[in-house]
Structures are given as C-alpha cells and as structure tokens.
Amino acid sequence: MWTAILLSAAAMTAIVALRYLASSGIFAFATNRRLPGYHAKLGQQIRSEIGWSLASAAIYGVPAGVVAWGWQEHGWTRIYTEWDAMPLWYLPLAPLLYLFLHDTWFYWTHRLMHRPKLFRAMHAVHHASRPPTAWAAMSFHPWEAITGAIVIPLLVFLVPIHVAMLGLVLLVMTVMGVTNHMGWEMFPRALVHSRLGGWLITASHHQRHHEEYRCNYGLYFRLWDRLCGTDKGLSASI
C-alpha cells in the first residue's frame, strides 16, 4: 500500500512539475516575442523562480497523489465520472464553486501573509520577483506552497465535481497562475475594461499587487477585494 501511495505522489509531482515547465515555458516564450527585453537582466531571478516552483511541485504533488490514490483504490472523494451522476445544471456550477472557494481561501490567507512576521516567513519569496515573470507562477516558499496545495485535495471531499470539470478547474488555475505574472495583458482591452472584467482578475490586476503589495489580494475574482476595500484597480504599467 505504501509503495502505491509513494508512486502516486511521485507521479503527481512529475505531472505538476512538467505542467509548470510547459505552461510557464510557453508564456515566457510569448513574452519574449511580445515584450522583447522584458527578461533581460532577470536571469538570476528566473533561475530562483524555477527552483522555488519545482520545490512547490513536490509539495503540491504529495497531497494530490495521496488523494488520487484514494480515489482510484477506495473510491474516496466526491469526484464522479458518469455524466448523469448529478443533474446536468450542476455540471458547470461545480467549477464555479471550486474557483469561488479557492479564491476565498486564497484572499484571506494571502492577506494574512502580508502581515509583517508572516510575510517574512512565508511570502517574501513570492514577492522577490520584481517584476514577476511567467516562471513565478509557483514561486512560493514551502510554507506558502502548503497553504495552496491543500485546497483542491480538500475540496474534492466536500463538493461533488465531474472529473472533466475538475480538469477545467486545474487548467484555469494553471493558465491564470502563469499569465497573471508574465508582465502583459493577453485578454482584450474590451474585456478587461468591461463590467464583467471589473470582477475578474487578470495580469493587469495582479501586477498592481506586485507593485504596491498592500492591495489586490485576490486570485480569480475581485469580489473580496471590492467588499473589503482592498481593490485598487489595474496597474498603470501594463
């Protein structure tokens, strides 16, 4: 049993690491074309971003691997595979719930990590990226990585979700984690500055967090930032 759990954790770590290298690699390549010179003089920083991110991959991989093993071997979790296991209207609702709950967890833990003591111990690594790059997507101190790594493995025990919708959540998580740090906006201005855009977090919102620290704490949505008066709007620099 322990061998199977270890193998599952190792496989998940490898998947998370490869997913990181592929997604950050693609968007770093796009950044080189869009903003030639953005990465100039950031070589040392990027090496450190990759190092912290690969360490985070192991921290994300372990709980994910244990849960994946339990799901396969013992039917743990509320992940389902039959399309009719839940009403059809629930299918798109589940990923929205996951994103909202993840965002809520992230907002409050992130705000806490901006208190001076916790900042130094847990969050300074992430803010050492100045300016952030696509490689900073998982550049977290291990303590911060743990706070992020437990969210989805816990939610799958609480909130039913179709396995394909879980894949969608992971895709959104990966793409937004990378693109919010790459230093330019890939979404059209018409969306970013629209009414809907006013509720969504993209690169121009998170960039401002990296510039000013004490604002724009959210992950996917601006709801908590707006409710709590911490939303300062979009960065003027991108």
Ligand SMILES: [Zn+2]
């Ligand atoms: Zn960030």
Ligand SMILES: [Zn+2]
């Ligand atoms: Zn922060």
